[in-house]
Amino acid sequence: MMGFSVTLSHIIMVIASVCLASAFSAYAFYTGNVVQSELMQNISDAKRMANLQLEIVYATVDNSTAPAHFAIYAKNVGNLPFKDFAYLDVYVGEYCQAQLYSYNATAEAGSGQFTIADANGDGVWEPRETVTIRAYPSSILNGTIFEAKIVPSKGIGSSYLFPAPVS
DSSP states (O other), X not given: OXXXXXXXXXXXXXXXXXXXHHHXXXXXXXXXXHHHHHHHHHHHHHHHHHHOBEEEEEEEEETTSSSOEEEEEEEEOSSSOBOOXXXXXXXXXXXXXXXXXXXXXXXXXXXXXXXXXXXXXXXXXXXXXXXXXXXXXXXXXXXXXXXXXXXXXXXXXXXXXXXXXXX
């Protein structure tokens, strides 16, 4: 009888060991899939950010309005179009004192806002297309060196330094 109980105990221990090993391997497999999924999502996000890239090619002070405003010419050098201009941060102003401007399609001189006009007028900033951003400060511009920076909500932005126009 003693031999039967030892054999039964060994069988129970083997079954318990197999169950534990199965549970552990299932958990390890699940954790591996979660890590792989997160890694793939991070790679996808990084790829998307690299595919949306905006570059300032020129900026100046435009004296055609009172007060004068900033004219920024920027190109979409990425592979994705950009159309939700409300999620574009535009900073312009005297060097180390640039102000944030918010988007308004009907912004006017002195409003403290900016407008965007794309080359073909369809309201979408396509890859390889250059836009004109007009930032209208709420006060008279002073300074000798200005800076402009554009930052999309997701993607790669650009900054640019430029002198005040010669009077």
